[in-house]
Amino acid sequence: MIEAEGLSKSFEGRPAIAGLTFRVPEGQTCALLGPNGAGKTTTVRVLLGLLQPSAGRARVADCELPASDAVGARLRAQAGLLTEAPGCYDRMSGRENLELFGRLYGLDGAALRTGVEHWLRRLELWEARDRAFGTWSKGMKQRLALIRAVLHQPRVLFLDEPTAGLDPAGAREVRDLIAEFRREGRTILLCTHNLSEAEALADLVGILRQRLLAFGSPASLRAAPTGLVVQLAGQPDRVAEGLRALPVVRQCAQHGDGLQLILEDVRRDTPGVVREIVRQGGEVLAVRPAGDSLEEVYLRAVREDPA
């Protein structure tokens, strides 16, 4: 579980994060969204005990923050971190990198060897295991860094931009892996710019810009549908004209061969509007409710924030 209460961090008087209060229950995935410099990495570092909070408190994997060196070590033993840059040693092979970090996390002997082999094979890095890390492709490096973060079976995972700079196939692979960690019941804090990634992977989404502008499940953040998207087989302009005359239609915009309508009450007015379209000779191919996408929620929150 990750819990933050009024968590703030300033650098030389300049706030990086301010008053963050949120809770990620055990086994859930939370995506932190925010523009560059919003404080996502600072949040991760504070929650991992690498930075001392300027104010507020937090609790991660049963460890209270701010933490002493000993409590910090206990917290870090239960947490895995994927940094934005892979951060492995270029001159060491992939396997040597994993063995080094595995030992620092307290793994040894057969458990370490089998764990390293299991993950290298699973992420299709086994063939390259003895090549110097510096010669690997970006996608391979990112996958190795991900292995390093999970090798010691942490309860909590902090993933900072896990798919940044990866090609679509590589990004997909990493996302599938994160989904698997989620199914395994790990608590995950995922920092990302990728809204569809957040929507697909997260139980909770936080929109961050120094302050937490919004926090909740993706569904709760998206506003209830306020309109309809109707796809027609040709001639939407004639139908649009008639619909605009209806009192329940607040707005009617034409997009190609479709119409985007904003209604007074979507649930109540949809059947009547569809009947009207058919009555006017429109051939309806599809009708779906339209609400704010997570992208719209995010953009609005960031735009409306006075900071």
Next chain:
Amino acid sequence: MNRAVLGLFLRKELRDVRSNRQLWPAYLLLPAVAVGLPVLLLGLLPLLADPVQAARDPGIAILIESVSHDAGLSGATLAERIARLVLRDFGMFYLLIGVVLASSAAALALVREKEQRTLEPILATPLRDRDLLLAKLVAAVVPALVVAWGSLLAGSLAGALAGRWRTGAWILPTAGNWVAWLLLAPALASVAALIALRASARFTDVPGATQFTGLVVVPLALVLVVLLGRPAMASPAVGGLGALGVSLLALALFAGNLRRFRREEILTRWR
């Protein structure tokens, strides 16, 4: 103290030295000088012990005068006394090897991790501050001492052979030499490495840390080497006391480094 972690970092640093050819010159040049220079100086012995040359060269005259009055030098002939002086004073060079190599390695210890962006993953492991600092210190000092002690064994052997060739006598290291090399050298190397390690934590670029070490740490350590090395070479008791004092200084510096060690500062501070 986590011995496994110490071994881990030591192996990592050794691997780095082995695979980084830029570091090789420092690790090869100093031992080469340690072996070659005493042989060269003893090769010049007939010139240095020649009264005719002393009459022409005031430097040689001063050398002959000083060996005549140095009670710590025994020897049947003037040449033998000069040879003993050369080898005794050259012994300080082995102290210097440890200081230079240990401080150079320590200067890179943290800042290179920052540059490679490996520091944050290291700091994110359960490693305690004390273990990390100790591991970095050991990884800097041990290879430096291995090179220094290897050089002194080879250099002492070469010096003994060259002394035998030029004077007919075996000129072997004194008890003072051994005390200085075995006790004072690790203490001096540790002090230099601890100051360089502190600089490494504060700097964000490798050139800055190495320049600071080259311009500030090494000259300061050199002063200590000269101040303590010569008396230590002359007297084992002085050498032992000097080693104890420098070891205490190293302990105090380690405690100070540990107290000032802030993961936050290392991750976010820009100089």
